[in-house]
Amino acid sequence: MTEVYIHGTGIIPFGRYPDRTLEDLATPAARAALAESGAAPADIDAVYCGNVYGGMLPAHRVAARLGLTGRPAYNVEAACSSSAVALHLAVSAIRAGQLGTALVLGVEQLSVFGGGTLQLNEADPEVAQGLTMPAAYAMRAQRYMHETGAAIEDLAGVSVKNHANGALNPHAQFRAPTPLHDVLGSRPIADPLTLLQCCGSGDGAAAVLVSSQRPAPGPGRRPVRVAASVVSSGTTGRHDLSREDLTARVAGQAYAQAGITPADLGVIELHDAFTIAELLYYEALGLCGYGEAPGLLRDGVTERSGAHPVNAGGGLLARGHPLGATGVAQVVEVTRHLSGADTGLAHRPQVGLTHCTGGGISGYDHAVCSVHALAAA
Amino acid sequence: MPSTSSAAEPGHLGPGPAGRPARLLPDSWRPRPDGRGQLLATRCPRCATLTFPAVATCPACWNAERLATEEVPQPGTLYAFSTVRVASRTATVPYRIGYADFPGGLRVCGRLTGPEVAIGDPVEVVTTELRPPPDPLLGWAFRKQEEPA
Secondary structure (H helix, E strand, O other): OOOOEEEEEEEOOOEOOOOOOHHHHHHHHHHHHHHHHOOOHHHOOEEEEEOOOOOOOHHHHHHHHHOOOOOOEEEEOEOEOHHHHHHHHHHHHHHOOOOOEEEEEEEEEOHHHOOOOOOOOOOOHHHHOOOOHHHHHHHHHHHHHHHHOOOHHHHHHHHHHHHHHHOOOOOOOOOOOOOHHHHHHOOEEEOOEEHHHEOOOOEEEEEEEEEOOOOOOEOOEOOEEEEEEEEEEOOEOOOOOOOOHHHHHHHHHHHHHHOOOHHHEEEEEOOOOEHHHHHHHHHHOOOOOOOOHHHHHHOOOOOOOOOOOEOOOOHHHHOOOOHHHHHHHHHHHHHHHHOOOOOOOOOOOOEEEEEEEEOOOOOEOOOEEEEEEEEEO | OOOOOOOOOOOOEEEOOOOOOEEEOOOOEEEOOOOEEEEEEEEOOOOOOEEOOOOOOOOOOOOOOOOEEEEOOOOEEEEEEEEEOOOOOOOOOOEEEEEEEEOOOEEEEEEEEOOOOOOOOEEEEEEEEEEOOOOOEEEEEEEEOOOOO
């Protein structure tokens, strides 16, 4: 199978930019990725863009700014996994020999909606009953605490860690360290979740250039390859809220594709839209067993200094979660850790993983889950 | 969630009898005169899969013939819930929402009304106003079942 390499990465500081356009946000991220790769316009065979709420044809709108017209351009909507799925499609096309090099973008501008919880489809029956995203995760938190005896302090510890990491990330939207007492004392959103246990609303963009060509190693810079790329929809029916079967299944496929085990993961960016989610995903990714996630967090295993740093850039809780941008933003961060620049992790990683889910519709556990494994090549 | 205009597919919003408020998933429950409610699921005669909300085609085997509507037995058992204090623009906070398990393997989302509840409580189905006038929407809710006297 054709190997796929990451040639360039770009990201803008996540934040609130209500006075800019979607194109204004995505173009600098794309230009940074293109500049880092050294590519010329004729090298780019296709443009992929993940976005949820930005209206018609965001890939085409950004491509016009970049002079990347007259070639395939694809718009991908998969809720919070939009740009991860866009990357998956680009990787799949390169592996299949359909194209050689693609620019993959993720962009979102939530500031245009003001604030508050995500606007879901009000014709959806569970949404009509009041099932917001925070409410859905609050129920997962309540059930997990009920079954395992985890305390709210265990959940809040995720927010403390990720905000501490975000304080070190110049691209993070929320850069203030938040002690446990602030997390627990913040405004109640959906019991037992408080405001600082929920990702914020904001804008952002990220981009990567992927290619079948192996990049020439630069000074202090290792090539990074895509070792696994897996996407699946969730399932409808009855789900166990305290276990995350979908992530476990998709991650298992990714481990098999990459020939790795969870023990190999030296850096992980996962979908911590709410604190409880990070704990559930430790277990689903196989970093620990059921009910053991609070201990893993307490023991520092997922800190920047630990064996399996999780959300070293702040995660969704602190970097921010502009939906369509998140999947590629995670890949940008993990690529930079792997490519050899000193990113401040205690152990230099050889293999990393990114994980996104996406949902907000009736019946599913999540509508979609996507996992990428990246490796220093 | 069915979203087609096919007459055979149950809609997710529909009017009650003339002049009555709209009802959420009108093929999947019915109000009772005493204020209680009855959830309705679909049983496939070919593969025996029980589906809620009601469907016109079995999602497990794609059979679309002789699907039977079954009343979902009560009480259910409360599986998880949350008190929501910040919501989208239409809902009035705070409100409680949860999942209840019913015989047949169904885990159903619904509002909660009545007294305080805990995970594992037996719950019955009642009728509630999910959305107030001037554009009211009726749906079901779960209420803790009273201890037998």
